[in-house]
Amino acid sequence: MSDFWARLKARRIAIRPAILTVIMALIIGSLAIVNFLWTKNNIDLARAVQEREAETIFGAARLKLHETFGAAPLILNKFARNFQIGSVDHTDFDAVSVLFAAELETAPFLSWISLGTRAEGAFVGATRRGDDVIINNSIPDRADGITQEWRFERDGSLTLVDAPVKDRFDPRNREWFYQAYLMPGVSWSKPYSFREGGLGITAVKAIVSGSPPTWVGAMTVDFNIDDIKDRLLEISEQVAGNLLMVIHGKEDVFLSVEENQEALVNNIKEVYLHQDRLDSSGILDMQVENSNKFEEFFYFASRVDIIEGLDIDLVYIVPVKLSAMGFVYDNTLRIVMISILIIIVTIFLTIYISRSIARPIEELGEVVADISLDDLDKYQPLKGHWLREIDDTQRTLNRMMSGLIKGEEIRSTFGRYIPQALASALEEGSVAIDLGGQELEITAIFTDIEGFTTISEQTSSKQMIGLINRYFEAVLEEIELCNGVVVDFIGDGIFAIFGAPIEWTEHRDMGISCALRLIARTEALEAELAAEGIKWGRTRIGLHSGRVIAGNVGGAGRQKYTALGDVVNTTARIESLNKQLGTRMLASAETVAQAQSNQKWRSLGKFQLVGKSDGLEVFEALGEDVDPEELALFSQCLETCHSNVCDAEKMVRDYVARYGEQKVLGMHLRHAICGEQGDVIVLNKK
Structure with missing residues (x-):
């Protein structure tokens, strides 16, 4: 050892420039890395800024479109309902004209509101001409059917005016008239050239009246697209x-x-x-x-x-x-040139310093003993030394230890997110840390929050993080109490499984019990938030059972415990079906049929989910206070929808009159009216 130190001291002049050369290389490499990271971070920031700008523009544009085009379904559905129940007589053309004119007076972005009748071929409408609202009628038994016009005055009176076009107008000769009959709900025409000039688009809806409901005509709401474009131009110009x-x-x-x-x-x-x-x-x-x-x-x-x-x-x-990205591109070349200049200066400065060194290196310090991760909390930072080389080494060691301590804190913090059931299974050795898996029968749960997108748009980012964490804390607590494993967070939703990694034969009952607890817990949370003045959406849940492959996936450096298989995709589809059916908790027949739970259910029929070839029967969870008569009538309506359309229409109207609107029955009834075969409803969207 003494010979080694003697040779080291003898060659101290040669060693020191070598050390400084290494330091120079580290400086140059560090500078290159810093420049790379700086450029990358700025590119990421610029992209995020550009995406945020686009999101802001889209949000403002959506609001404009909702204020304009979005009024059409509201107006059409309102008048269609009034015509159907008889509160407005569709044959009282004078009254209908005045109602249309009054509606147009309050909606400056509309160009036309009209009604065409099937029997008479009458046309009753109101249009905007300049600053005036004009009533435009073409009725066969009046004035030989020629078009007549009246100006709708501010006080509600009418003044006869000369119509620019007096020809008879029969709506039954128009494509939109039959489009309303063939297309359910509100449908839209393709854009066309307005008679008044510009580009127009029409929303149409069939009008029914009487009992049983009979198609009596079609109603339209027209827009001048140029007016809509002008509203969007206010956004684009900024x-x-x-x-x-x-x-x-x-x-x-x-x-x-x-x-x-x-x-x-x-x-x-x-x-x-x-x-x-x-x-x-x-x-x-x-x-x-x-x-x-x-x-x-x-x-x-x-x-x-x-x-x-x-x-x-x-x-x-x-x-x-x-764009914001253009600024980054323009400055990248300048940054590269400055970096090259700094590297050149660093090289010459290092050469000068290395040649000016006169003092030998006496000793480097004590060798650092092996460091155990269990003893990191016992480490005391090294104090400075009068010799620069030793002082630099101690500082480097302190930084290294600080990084190790911080890394251990991060691992300890994120370790809390490992599901307790999975952690216990890992400790017991029933789950191995590898890329394999095992086939198990499980019950899967998917959840989401109703209207979360609207809530997030109306809430600051900082407040939203606090609210969603508060929500997840409540949900996670209930899932863990039911021995479930949270596999993933999907936006505002959660994917959890029961029966893996530890097998449970009663996994269906565990999933159902957990879903009911989640509804009760989240309803309590909704009430708490409402008391604080915060609007929060309902939690919607979907359940499905079957066999999956459960295990760790990923690479050797990072793995994740999950479940793979058709059951997972089907569960997600069942959960999303809540939105279309207006329900809150749905489960498949595979879950309900074999569960031992006393929970009450009712079948909502069979649906062919997106991406599936066969129908799947789904059930809605019911409360303890469910009305047996309502349940019996619902089942009878559902069965009749697929056996006798005429009787089904009457039964569904009776159900709606007694118990209110029912989306599920409406879907089955439309399915039957449209002449679709079988009792399986084919879904075209998730």
């Missing part, structure tokens, strides 16, 4: 990019909010050649006019599915050079 609107139908219609944007529209059309709807982002390369150069554009797309019968995509397109 940003660097352009806003496009895609209206889906038999033929997709692409509309630019701003004028002279044919090139952007054509490029977006090419993107739509490969998919029906857009809800993602990407980059477009567009040729600059009168040049061979190409310019890059970011596009962001968002679906608008909040208006009955109308599917719209919003697309925001912004030149990369005008």
Whole structure:
């Protein structure tokens, strides 16, 4: 050992430049890494800023569309209901005209409201002409059926005016009249050229009256799309990019909010050649006019599915050079040049310092003993030393230990998120840490929060994190009490399983019990939040049972315990079915049939879920106070819907009159009326 130190001291002048060279290399490498991370972080930040801008634009645009197009279903459904129950007589054309004019007076974004009758071929409507609301009627037994017009005055009186077009107008000759009859609910025409000028679009709905309900005509609500574009232009003018609107139908219609944007529209059309709807982002390369150069554009797309019968995509397109990302691109070259300059200066400075060193290295310090992770809390930071080399080594060691301590704290913190049942199974050795798995029969639960998107849009990010953590804490506590394992958090929802990793023969009853506890617990939480002035949505739950492959998936560095198989996908579909049926807790026949629980259920019929080829019978959980008569009538209605359509219509109306609206029966009745075969309802969306 003494010989080693003697040789080291003899070669101290040669060793020191070598050490400084290594230090120089570390500095250069660190600088390169810092520049890389800085650039990457700025790119990520710029992308996040651009995405947030697009989300803000889409949010404002959705509000504009909801205020305009969204009024159509409300108006049509309101009048259709009044016509059906007889509170408004559809044959009293004078009264209907005045009601339409009054409705149009309060809705400045509407262009037309009209009614066409099936028997007489009468047309009764109200339109906007300048600042006036004009009543436009073409009734066969009046004035030989020619079109007559009256101006609707502010005091409610009518003034006869000269109609620009006096020809007889028979709505039965129009395509929209029969579209209303053939399409259930509210449907929309493809955009067309308005007689008054501009581009128009019409929402239509069939009108029924009497008992049994008989189709008596069709009602329309018309919009001037140019007026809608002007409202969206107020948003587009405040940003660097352009806003496009895609209206889906038999033929997709692409509309630019701003004028002279044919090139952007054509490029977006090419993107739509490969998919029906857009809800993602990407980059477009567009040729600059009168040049061979190409310019890059970011596009962001968002679906608008909040208006009955109308599917719209919003697309925001912004030149990369005008976006937040463009700033990063412009500054990257400057940063690289500055970094190269710093590296050159560092090289010359290191050479100068290494040549000026005169003092030898005497000793480096004591060798650090083996460090155990169990003794990290006993480590005391080393104090500074008068010799710079030793002082640097001690500082490096302190930083290393600080990193180890912090890493151990992180592992300890995140260890709390491992499900207790899984942790116990790991300790007992019943679950191995490998990539394999085992086939088990389980019951799966999926949950979500009703209206969570709206809640999150109306709540600050900081408050939302606190609320969702408060919600998850309550839900997790109930799942763990029922020996369930939370496999994953999916947005505002939870995916949990019962019967794995520890097998339980009563996993169905455990899942049902847990679901009921979750509903009770979350209802209590909703009441607490309501008392605090916070609106919170109901928890919706889906259950399904079957065999899955359960085990650890991932790589050797990071693994996750999960369940794989068709049962998982089916459970998710059952949960999402709650939204369409207006229910809160649904379970499959596979879960209900073999459960020993005393919970009451009622069958909602068979549904062919998205991605499935066979129908699946689902059941709704009922409360203890369920009315036996209501339950019997519901079952009778459900059975009759698939055996006798005429009787089913009467029975469903009787059920609705006694117990209120029922989405499930409505779906089965529409299924039968449309002539679809069998008793399985085919779902076209999740």
